Structure formats: structure tokens, C-alpha cells
Amino acid sequence: xxxxxxxxxxxxxxxxxxxxxxxxxxxxxxxxxxxxxxxxxxxxxxxxxxxxxxxxxxxxxxxxxxxxxxxxxxxxxxxxxxxxxxxxxxxxxxxxxxxxxxxxxxxxxxxxxxxxxxxxxxxxxxxxxxxxxxxxxxxxxxxxxxxxxxxxxxxxxxxxxxxxxxxxxxxxxxxxxxxxxxxxxxxxxxxxxxxxxxxxxxxxxxxxxxxxxxxxxxxxxxxxxxxxxxxxxxxxxxxxxxxxxxxxxxxxxxxxxxxxxxxxxxxxxxxxxxxxxxxxxxxxxxxxxxxxxxxxxxxxxxxxxxxxx
Numbered sequence: 001x002x003x004x005x006x007x008x009x010x011x012x013x014x015x016x017x018x019x020x021x022x023x024x025x026x027x028x029x030x031x032x033x034x035x036x037x038x039x040x041x042x043x044x045x046x047x048x049x050x051x052x053x054x055x056x057x058x059x060x061x062x063x064x065x066x067x068x069x070x071x072x073x074x075x076x077x078x079x080x081x082x083x084x085x086x087x088x089x090x091x092x093x094x095x096x097x098x099x100x101x102x103x104x105x106x107x108x109x110x111x112x113x114x115x116x117x118x119x120x121x122x123x124x125x126x127x128x129x130x131x132x133x134x135x136x137x138x139x140x141x142x143x144x145x146x147x148x149x150x151x152x153x154x155x156x157x158x159x160x161x162x163x164x165x166x167x168x169x170x171x172x173x174x175x176x177x178x179x180x181x182x183x184x185x186x187x188x189x190x191x192x193x194x195x196x197x198x199x200x201x202x203x204x205x206x207x208x209x210x211x212x213x214x215x216x217x218x219x220x221x222x223x224x225x226x227x228x229x230x231x232x233x234x235x236x237x238x239x240x241x242x243x244x245x246x247x248x249x250x251x252x253x254x255x256x257x258x259x260x261x262x263x264x265x266x267x268x269x270x271x272x273x274x275x276x277x278x279x280x281x282x283x284x285x286x287x288x289x290x291x292x293x294x295x296x297x298x299x300x301x302x303x304x305x306x307x308x309x
Contacts (some may be wrong), residue, residue, distance in 0.1 A: 003152070003164075008080075010043055011076070011077060012030070013037055013041060013044070014066075015073055017053055017167045021059030022060065023038055023041075034231070050066070051063050052065065053066060077193070079133060084100070089286055090287045092122055093122065093123065093124075096125040097126055097127075098129060098289050099126065099127070099129070099291055100127075100146060101128060101144075101150070102130075102132070102147050103130050103150070104132065104151055104229075105229045105231045106207075106246075106247065107151055108130055109230070109250060109254065109272075110253050111295070111299060114130075114299075115128070115294075115295065118294060133152060133154060139161075142161065142283065143279050145279075145281070147288075148288055149276055149278050150277045151166070151274070152274060152275070153207060153272045153274055153275075154174060154206060154275060161280070162277065163277045163278075164275065164277075164279060164300070165273055165300075165301075166295070166296065166299050166301070168272065168273050169246070169249050169267075169271060169274065170248050170264070170272075171210060171263060171265050171272070172245070172246060172247075172249075172262040173187055173235070173244070173263050174243065174245075174246050174250075174254070174260050175242075175260065176237055176240075176241075176259055177259050177260065178261055181243065186263060186266075187264065187265070192219070192266050193222070194222070195196075195241075196222050196224040196241065197225075197242060197243055197245070198236050198242050199228075200227055200245075201227070201228055202228070207247075209270070209300050210269055213269045214267055214269070217268050231284060234254045234258035235256065235258070238258045238259060248262070249271060251290065276295055276296065
């Protein structure tokens, strides 16, 4: 007899009959009808060519062949149960798992301080590795599991992955606290166009829509400096009168350390939605789910999980 000839549900019934000895009790524990249990036993008898259980005043007593199968069947079912449920739990307090997150420099500035503090408190053995969205084939890396999550403004990844919106944010004008514009209650479009700017070309992210929005509106900035990332912005603004158009939550993290302030941007730039994305293969992975929930609990506004698109 080959394993393909056996319905493993019959072995589950067999295992319960060995311990409970009554068809009615087995039916209750497996949420089956008594005829269904009797039918399963009849099928197993035909397959194994043995009565397996005999009806007595003490209940269903196993035959010698059934007793011979007792230990191997119990061990096989226990092994299968453990294997199938091995991923059913994740204990952050004892885990030493290393997670990889694809995130921009602006994301590192905003997310990592609070996230690392939470890991230190609740998951001291867990480690993080970050990489840039544009440094790898992000979709392939997420499919293979080499990257667990992608976080940011990533319109190029809006299909084929699970995603959850963390928050929306506006773009603001940031400048040093003693900048001439800091004396104004609000900025005008003329203030914006006459000021000198630092431009950020954040490759691999959706922040390029700032340039697209300004171009559509016919607004031209006086670019004094162009940089490929946000890390340099605080340093560039600290000692000059140039200004920068940046996401508001970036300004919240950067203002105090660099002596900055910010104001509402008068240009018609749409808000940006920051998402957390993950591959369908790891949707139910307990470690991945734990990290997603940790990030959402600490950084997410009132959002809902979006279905896979």
C-alpha cells in the first residue's frame, strides 16, 4: 500500500478512537456526525484489511494490528502538526531574526529612531538592515524574502503586492529659524518663487511628483543647489538663506537638530501617501506580521489594510 492511497483524515479518526474508544466521543471532539466517524472507520478497515476496533462493553477496543499502529501513527501526526504550525507563533522577546527593510534616507530619519527604541525594549535580539529602494530589483528581492518590507512613497510598487497606508503628509517649506521668511505669518507664491532653493532628486521614490506638480502649475524655482537625497538638506539650510520643499514629517525630525522651522507650502503640491508593502508569500509569516503591526501601531494613522491589487 502506498501513502497516496490513504486519506490522512482517516488516521486522525483512528488516533482519536484509540484514546476515546467511543464513536460518539470522537464525533464530538472532531465536530463530525457519528455516521461520518463510522464511515471513516469502515473505509480504514477496507484499506488496511483489518477490523482495527471491536465493539465491547468497555467501548471500541483495538485489535493487535491497531495496537501495532498506535505509536507510529501518533508520532506521524505529531510531527505533521508541529511542522504545519511551526510558523504559527513568533516571540519577539527571544527571537534573533534579522529583518530587511527597503526604505529611503528620509524614511530612515523618520522611522528608525522610534523603531529601534521599540526593538530595544521588546525585541532585543532582533536586528534590522536597511537598503535603498533603487539599489536592487525590489519586487524580486521581496519575492525571494531577502527584503521583508518596503516603506515609503512608492507608486511603482502599487500593483502585485499587499500594502497598507501608514499616513498622508503634505509638503512644506523648510528653512533656518532666522531666515527672513521666518518672520512672515505665511508664505506667498511670490515668496516661494523668488527664494533660492535646494532641489532633492530622490531616485526610486515618488517624491519626484513635486517637480511634476510645479511644472504643471508653471512654477519655476530658483535652484541654487541640487542633491540626490534628503540627508544633506539640514546641513545645507543651516548656514544659508536657501529653502527646501520637504515632507512635513521630515521637517518634524530635522527642525530641532538643525535649528530649522517650516511653513505651509504655497505651491499646489498634492499630499503624499506613505505605504508599507510586502509580498503575498509572506502575508501570513508571523515574524513579518509582527513587524508590520509594530510599524503600523507606532506610525500609522487611522488606515485600513488594502486588498492585494
